[in-house]
Amino acid sequence: MKFRVGFVSPETATSRDFNRLVFSNDNFRRRIIMVVIDEAHTIHEWGGEFRPECAKLGVIRGRLPTATLILAVSATLPEHVITDIQMSLQLSNDAVIIEMANNKPNLAISVRFIKHPDDSFADLLTIIPPTISTIDEIKSTIIYCNDRAEAEEMSDMLRNHLPHSVPRSAIEHYHRHIGEHSKRRLEKGIDDGTVRIVPATEALGMGLDLRKVYRVACWKIPPSFCALVQRAGRAGRVQTEPAEFILFVPKSYKRSKEYLEAQKALMKDKRSDELEGLESSRDDTGVVDGTAGTRKGGQKRGLAASKDQACMAKFIVTERCHWEPWDEFFQNERKRPILYPPLAGIKRCCDNCDKALFPVETISVTNPGMLKAGRRAKAPEEQAEAVRAALKHWRSVTAAKKWPSDHFMSGRYILSDDILNTLASTRNTIRSVEDLARSVRWHWEPVYGQDLVNTLQSVYGENDKPPTRQRRTNGVDNAEIRTRFRILFDVCLAALESCTDDEGRARCKLFQRLPNSRVRSFAKFLIYTQIIHDSIIRTTTPSLPPQSRLPIFVNSRAPHITSPS
Incomplete structure (x- = not known):
């Protein structure tokens, strides 16, 4: 053969x-x-x-x-x-299964809740050291995103915050739509160190042995715990060198069902610690074994997804070692371990085991919106139309210069409509021929690339300058305003909760059910609003004149209720 x-x-x-x-x-x-x-x-x-x-x-x-x-x-x-x-695969039950533990002693784990707006990516500025002057000072990093648009926006924002001494090509995005040539170029750049930070989708890593990646970050929750471990495992392929995995968790995750259940389980575990000795003593009598057997019987395929998400939540909320949920999920304690050689330098476990070894730089931004990728003075639609018009004019002029006597050769032969529309709609700022090559595959790039980039720069104008990175800046502090609103809210809430009828029942419970589509009596609704309004007035600071108290608007159809003069 x-x-x-x-x-x-x-x-x-x-x-x-x-x-x-x-x-x-x-x-x-x-x-x-x-x-x-x-x-x-x-x-x-x-x-x-x-x-x-x-x-x-x-x-x-x-x-x-x-x-x-x-x-x-x-x-x-x-x-x-x-x-x-x-x-x-229709394998028999007696198929041979060889199991090895998949924990990585050279991998340090940390979990961080996102502090700034998700779409600003401001928390990722900690990936770039604040005092760097050369590309070698940036640790080779893959940042995994759950969609390609996020990867593009992220790379644009991070690239804009590189110092001038570091080439912008040190940060590139990777997903399945960038083309095979770009993929091979990026993989080579990761290997030779010319590309240091890669926001990417799952397309990067599967089937690749990227031995020069020393840090992997996950932006938001991966689709499964197995996906998290797969991504984390792409850092630290060289067993003698330390590596790092960071999970960035959105604030909204704290409202999820999985997070709340994990928090309850965490509190339950704390309360049950004192019973650990008692449970251990029952092993000899078979009581615990019987309980465990019942529990295992319920863990079938129908519960696989919930088990996975429960492990993810436990991994995030645990106050113990982050490796415990990992090892428990894969049952690593009963599997044959992979022997790792001694690490070079200090061995770090996770940010719960030793917080001092996981310092996090404080990033304060006066205007997080300024960090958004591709943010310019014009709205995206206006910007796209301006770029489109400029490129149409450029290609017509260029074609006329190249073929002055041939009226059949239009500008589309130099710049097709597809490429033109891609350049007009892209969120990434094109500042160089290299940026252009990363955005589109264009046959005329070696000849007209710089000329086209100059045309784009004239459209971008001064408003396209990258926003200044803000670290530990004082900015405009809204803490005082938030405090005032909090005090006002607490006063109003206390007034509502303390208002009772003659029988001692809280009136606010009735009001909380209104308005809704089933309420027919608008007069009854006004009675409730008057009761609550009067309660607020009674608790308002007496020194305030009546006319300074704001009227309460019930809805667009109801007359407003003013305070008594």
């Missing part, structure tokens, strides 16, 4: 043409030894709507000789994922 190893995608392997041309070939069937499924967790993770063919890989079992070996490998295979893979 000409080839001894073949690499195919799930889509190709399950196709009818591949079955007809390859699997049905007698010469191939006599020589096939083994089918290897790398990153086998994708059968479970991606087997739904994203890449349904991953879940259909079991069909190849029927297209191959019976004795063909199947090897499925992955670094993230908890028990419920293994069960799902066995079912999808």
Whole structure:
């Protein structure tokens, strides 16, 4: 045979043409030894709507000789994922399972709640050291995002905050739409150190051995805990060198069901610590074993998703070591460990075990909106139209210069409408020919690239200058205003809660149910508002003149109620 190893995608392997041309070939069937499924967790993770063919890989079992070996490998295979893979690949229950622990002693973990508005990405400024002067001072970092637009905006913002001594090409975004040539160039840049920070989607990392990545950050919650571990595992491929993983958690996550349940479980664990000795003493009598058996019986495939999210929440909220939920989820304590050589330098575990080893720079921004990617004086629609008009004029003039006597050659032969619209709508600021090459693939770039960049710069104008990075700036402090509103709110709330009827019942409970679509009596509604209004007036500072008290507006149809003169 000409080839001894073949690499195919799930889509190709399950196709009818591949079955007809390859699997049905007698010469191939006599020589096939083994089918290897790398990153086998994708059968479970991606087997739904994203890449349904991953879940259909079991069909190849029927297209191959019976004795063909199947090897499925992955670094993230908890028990419920293994069960799902066995079912999808139609593996027998006595299939050999070799399990190794997937914890990484050279990886330090920290979890940070996002302090600034999510779309400003201001918290990520801690990735860039404040006093750097060369590219070598930036630790090689991948920042994983959950969508490609976020990766583009993030790279634009971070690039704008590099010092002038560091090339803007040190920060690049990566997703599946940037083109194969750009992907190979970026992967080479990560390897040789010319690209230091890469906001990316899941497209970067799968099947790659990026040994020069020493820090991975996740911006917001990954889709699953297995995805989190996969991303974290792409840092610190060199076992003797320390690496870091940072999870940036949105403030809104604190309102999620998973977070609240994890908080309750955390408090329950604290209360149950004193009973630990009692529970241990019951092991000999079988009481605890019986409870555990019942619990395990409920952890079937239907609970896999909730179990995953519960582990994610526990990983975030725990006040103990962040490695505990990780090890518990993958049952690492019962698996064979991978022996790591001694680390160079100080070994860090996580920010819960030793906060002093995980300092976080304080970033204060007077106007977080100024950090948004591509933010200019003009609105995006106006900016796009201005760029579009300028590029149409430029291509017409350029075509007329190149083909002065040929009226059939229009500007579209130099700059197509597709490329023109891409340049007009992109959020990324194009300041150089390198930026242009990263945004579009254009045949005329070597000839007209700089001329086109100059045209774009004339449209951007002075308003396109990157915003100044603000660190520990005093800015405009709104704390006093917030304090005043808080005091006013507390006074009003206390007045509402203390107002009772003759029988001692809180009137506010009735009012809280109004208004709604089922209320027919508007007069009754006005009575409630008058009661609450009077309560507020009675608790208002007596020194204020009556006319200074604001009227209360019930809704657009109701007359407002003014304070008595």
